[in-house]
Amino acid sequence: MKLGCCYYPEHWPEAIWAEDARRMAAMGLRLVRIGEFAWSRIEPEGGARYEWGWLDRAIETLHAAGLQVILGTPTATPPKWLVDHMPDMVAIDEQGRPRGFGSRRHYCFSHEGYRAECRRIVTALAERYGAHPAVVMWQTDNEYGCHDTVLSFSDAAAASFRGWLAARYGTVDALNAAWGNIFWSMEYRSFAEVDPPHLTVTEANPAHWLDYRRFASDQVASFNREQVDILRRLSPGVDITHNFMGFFTEFDHHDVGRDIDVATWDSYPLGFLEQFWFSREEKAAYLRQGHPDIAAFHHDLYRGCSNGRWGVMEQQPGPVNWARYNPAPLPGMVMLWTLEAAAHGAELTSYFRWRQAPFAQEQMHAGLLRPDSTEAEAAPEVRKAAEVLAAIGPQQTAQAPVALVFSYAPAWVIGIQPQGQSFRYLELVFTWYSALRARGLDVDIVSPEADLSGYRMVVVPSLPILPEGFADKLGALTCPVLVGPRSGSKTDSFCMPEGLAPGSLRDVIPLTVTRVESLRDGISEPAEGFAVTRWREDVASDLAPEWADAEGRGVVYAHANIRYCAVWPDAKLLGLLVERMAAEADVPLTHLPEGIRIRRTRTHVFTFNYSAAPVFVPHLGLTLGPASWHLDPL
Amino acid sequence: MKLGCCYYPEHWPEAIWAEDARRMAAMGLRLVRIGEFAWSRIEPEGGARYEWGWLDRAIETLHAAGLQVILGTPTATPPKWLVDHMPDMVAIDEQGRPRGFGSRRHYCFSHEGYRAECRRIVTALAERYGAHPAVVMWQTDNEYGCHDTVLSFSDAAAASFRGWLAARYGTVDALNAAWGNIFWSMEYRSFAEVDPPHLTVTEANPAHWLDYRRFASDQVASFNREQVDILRRLSPGVDITHNFMGFFTEFDHHDVGRDIDVATWDSYPLGFLEQFWFSREEKAAYLRQGHPDIAAFHHDLYRGCSNGRWGVMEQQPGPVNWARYNPAPLPGMVMLWTLEAAAHGAELTSYFRWRQAPFAQEQMHAGLLRPDSTEAEAAPEVRKAAEVLAAIGPQQTAQAPVALVFSYAPAWVIGIQPQGQSFRYLELVFTWYSALRARGLDVDIVSPEADLSGYRMVVVPSLPILPEGFADKLGALTCPVLVGPRSGSKTDSFCMPEGLAPGSLRDVIPLTVTRVESLRDGISEPAEGFAVTRWREDVASDLAPEWADAEGRGVVYAHANIRYCAVWPDAKLLGLLVERMAAEADVPLTHLPEGIRIRRTRTHVFTFNYSAAPVFVPHLGLTLGPASWHLDPL
Amino acid sequence: MKLGCCYYPEHWPEAIWAEDARRMAAMGLRLVRIGEFAWSRIEPEGGARYEWGWLDRAIETLHAAGLQVILGTPTATPPKWLVDHMPDMVAIDEQGRPRGFGSRRHYCFSHEGYRAECRRIVTALAERYGAHPAVVMWQTDNEYGCHDTVLSFSDAAAASFRGWLAARYGTVDALNAAWGNIFWSMEYRSFAEVDPPHLTVTEANPAHWLDYRRFASDQVASFNREQVDILRRLSPGVDITHNFMGFFTEFDHHDVGRDIDVATWDSYPLGFLEQFWFSREEKAAYLRQGHPDIAAFHHDLYRGCSNGRWGVMEQQPGPVNWARYNPAPLPGMVMLWTLEAAAHGAELTSYFRWRQAPFAQEQMHAGLLRPDSTEAEAAPEVRKAAEVLAAIGPQQTAQAPVALVFSYAPAWVIGIQPQGQSFRYLELVFTWYSALRARGLDVDIVSPEADLSGYRMVVVPSLPILPEGFADKLGALTCPVLVGPRSGSKTDSFCMPEGLAPGSLRDVIPLTVTRVESLRDGISEPAEGFAVTRWREDVASDLAPEWADAEGRGVVYAHANIRYCAVWPDAKLLGLLVERMAAEADVPLTHLPEGIRIRRTRTHVFTFNYSAAPVFVPHLGLTLGPASWHLDPL
Ligand SMILES: [Zn+2]
Ligand SMILES: [Zn+2]
């Protein structure tokens, strides 16, 4: 795994670039990402009058120091002159307000004029640097969708949406039928009558929303593809990446991932812990470490996104600036995070950023250097990590014993129609992931389209819309398979399937979900060694339940190697399920103490202590200090 | 009491209509409500080109099965072609945004063009079906005001408001004087200068708001009256109803109720429990039953709304889709709710809906049938309820011993100027109702205009603006009367009365409210067997208080048969008051266990167990299971 | 100290003015503030057709009763005709919506047309009454900024902002460099391209925000100065005041204070307790008294605002109408608050208002009289206060032993970039103030520009942007000085200083802040007799820490007489710091029981009991009843 950093030569006096480059190399870094916000310096005035000089010199300076460059396209930050030239290129938010200039990502993915400008600037960049020996990778744009920017309610978006619908449905009658627009007299007489689902009095048709989300996701993918096509043509053989944001489901990363070579993601474990659903207790226990599964979850997810090639493009090196509260990592955490990435098979880990900027929005975001160029706390950890990585050599990953099936559409479907406000798809998948990892299992997070053969356990936490052939694919497996609540509960048009949920899964497990209920937070109904919370389904089946609640209502059903879990599983039920499936699959478990995680490559076993206290680790027979790790050959 | 259901033939293949009708009849249903969202199928293209065929056949099919039809006017869902034809017909929300097409209720009550369209479609419907033997009732529109749709800030609304003000005040000087517009230089020089109270920097004049709310309520009533006038002319002798939404005070239901024949309401006890002010403990205890007084409260309210004729147009038969959390009713609850309606004298209970729709917004809302046409959990309970109702025959109600005076204007007055954010008028009335019912009392919820003679106890929880003659009416009573805080505290123009609160009530009880204070949640000040919370008034009077707090500040004053309660009464004070008044009135009480309620008709006594556990009921000498009932002849 | 009241003759029949005036005088009042909302009565139709008659007579009536008049300019409430004449004079809120007519403060400070109208009306008023013997003081406008009205996003504001930037930076390149606009390609090519920071996708550049806040504050000051200039010219020798709102930091009160003669503020201790950051326990303990330091804090703040001359223009006399909950003051509190003002050296305390208005927005706001003209609870307390004040004579204040340095820019800087959401600048300053007062210390709250010589202790709770020369000024002091976290952490352009925080303070204490972290609510890290919460900084220094946490991380550093506190100080650390500094300064402390406060003038020592219970006060050797006071000669 190569180490790298994000660097902004345009932020610093040219006089210090060479020294920066020398220090990067000396610290053990090999990669430098540059350029992704520099449009106003590449083209200060518009009119295709480019200022390449500074960028030529920056790349040369890095190259001269032995560093390789990841070059970003600058399309996430259209300059003011461009916005003023085509003011309708900005996105319109859900309240109908144009999004203002003065930060980033203010563009609408559907604006053809802006797309043309992006093609122009990407072409110019690729023509100039496509064959430069220092440039080993391109990054398209930056964090698509960040700051709630996937959806736009602009005229451009509305027009594109209508075209998308026409292509999907052919006739407006087909659309009306698919969406059930007869309900509430919502029928359209032409595609021209259809708007985005915008400021409706009460909820819009969920089918309307789902198609709008699919459309918006497709717009991200096609926006990206336009850049990829140019780069492939003008910079053949150079890898292309995009840096995805963590815990982000607004567009389909698998779609974008198919078009690029290397899926990278931006890893901010402390910020994510603070901003997401973790409990008060977890936020306290992992204050300066992040929950032990946050980074690993994304590693295993992105490994499945782009044909197995992946990395970390932005690694938190200290406190960030954007969470409600921003603590500092424990000493050792930056190294631990780096090794965790290696243990999951990353090609690269790039720290964000080389030097903390003393100005503008992110001035409180730590870097490897402080603004005064002294080394920040992370720097020695990075130097040490580089040494360790060099010592152990490249790490290859094997297929994991467990496949965890994850997809983006379920997040949209359940977000559009939660039915119970505590049913969060991403949390459900993460909770499964955590239960597996806490028992020492390596996990591959895969899309429903993935080949599932070769796995020894398969878990589908929830999959409301079953892709064509998915049930058959599960049926063909012989390993233990678990399918969770709401699976098969919707058709492709966001309707309930004929014959009710779980739809075509009935072909592999004979049961019908006859009713669902959601339970308010705080309601906990006792069952056999666990409790039912949040969600439960009534199941009609000739099968006897494998687990039931205290009143005998079935909770888990099993048929041959297929299980169906009809509730939101609490931690105890997750444990029971993992243990039974593992026993059936003859997969050995390692019951890890709180805060301890392990991960295997083809050659090594990594053990990590995410706890803030020393922990005795039975399988090692020794005590690991807080934020520390241990490495053994496999 | 007739049973019925809500049915949408336009949602289903015509081939199954007859079988549906047969099954409805076989289940014991006699009424079917149809049509209220079908505008786009009745008139698919505009231009008064009606498609009656399908509706003719649907009505015939139901008729042929012996079912009677309640026919809804489709004005709650204007189709897209109509909105596109007159885009300014949509309401404007309080943020100034036009409300979008794509759900329902997107119209502005003040738009004359839309009103003309409504008159046209209602005329067309009434001409075609006004004399049809199957049509036994008309429903106007659907749930006026639902989804926050009473108020609109459109140009049409502003113009109508100005006319309404001119009619009310004659001259703008009179308006300025009545509102006190000299305060903050808010004086107008003409009615044309007056806008709706819209996006003001801080609160607008409460008198301005009150008149805007009155105007908006009047617009609902006049919108409804236009339909009623057409239906009376073209369908003479056929009953007219509107289905009011529960816990909804945005317009005056008494006003609308006067114009129709039968007041119906939509009863969703589990959704209402979740969405309203009930405590965490109540929400847990009554998770799958709803608070024991939710349905009964509305039954007793709507019985007083339209000359005693009322019913339930939509009865929850299972989980709904619109609350934060949506649990399923306990087995037995649907039957219990049905009998509770009968016990209060309903003419009809109609379940929403016959078959769960597998598409669009309400696909997660249960019906009597599942989407696959199998019977849902409620179906056998409905069948059983029909049998019980047939066995006991029609239930007549007698005047209750207690009148609870309720009105809509107090909800507006207190909502506009809460003074303490936990003073919620509807909760106060409900709390009184619950205290009375928990002691076995039947209650009539009546408007201040009602004839109060014949009652043995009268409770006025709060009545800030006293209608002309109301104090005299109380003074003429001889039974115990209780008047609650804030009564008589405002004039008709939302000013404080000369001589201070309680205004003209001083004629019947000699006291003056010299100061009020609101107390934050958690503040509880001890008194004689109860505590003062939320609200207290300083009272100057020669009367010695009947109850005082621990420091001797008066809380309740009595003079002859009139009592004044100067605080928000907690549960204990409510108990003390009910018990003392009942003793004075010689009305016997039945102290019911938690969760138990009783209700008498002229012929029977119904006992209901709303608890989730079995409860021993002393007055019966037996134990009732959860969600069960007991019936005795009176 | 003179007592007075706020009076609105335009609200009442002229027939009762004389009697009102007589009663005011009899109650011991000497000052009457009038006129500040009366524009629509002074100029009912526009066109400079003034109606002076009523105001002439009102002033004469007051004068005849021996009362002195504070005359307000009516610019906070432009009438409807004016708004209709220039509709773009209204402010635009941050959502882009024009602020509506119908309350107050709906104008944009930057609208030149409205400014011209204000100059006209102020000129007319000053010409008419500038030499009137009754008029002893002018009040400009009313509560600048109240209801979130400092910022406007109008075209007028944008244009003025561009001019302000051009004046500040000279060239747009200088602006780009100062703000760091290269970050995210936010560079401008001309001042014309710069907008207010409006609806950006994510946070705008903090430098952009800070300049917008500075600009907006300057607009308030220049708006005020226009009135002051007219009044000085046309009413020479008459004092000018403005009534500032409490706990309000949206514009720089020191700037406005420099232009006027007497800084007055509006004191609503119960409303402020409810609406601000106080804990649930404090809100309960001081429900009817307000926190013991709310009023005193502002007294000491405004004494430092306008060359030592200050007063209370609006004193809460009973429940108010605008907090979430509005309890009544304990008996005695109005007198206590009055004496507290005297003890801090106020020139005047004016009660808001003489008689409670029975109409419009503030009808639930108590006055000295009830709407029926009977005396409200406060009236006898005022009468008694007047007697006490007469008996003790004018109170002069001496320089306090402690200077607490407070400024407005830190509130903007930290509000723009909190980094931890519980870091509230105003709370931090208040907490220091309270810790000092609880130990019996008198405090001067002074601006960073103030002369600090003569103080025996100086506390700078936080000062992110150090004014030129400030560090030197501290360095020249010999008394104990404490500087708190984040001080010196920003340059004037909202960047991090070269050499890192605390910037130029390193000249007086040799340390560097190498990293900061914010801690979520509930996180409490143990230290030597206190705990670290909310905020902590890593400090590099050769100094040994004076206090450290349990793990040895430095918390407080001292060098000669200068201390640096690197954390948010909890109550215990505040106590340790105050006690050590006082010991070093040889300033005696008086450890006061909970709820007890003392304050010294040159001649007297006042002791106040803010507790709701009797409290034994050791330094007096006696017990003070709730809401009571004790007075001794110094
Ligand atoms: Zn080992
Ligand atoms: Zn019986």
Ligand SMILES: [Zn+2]
């Ligand atoms: Zn004494």
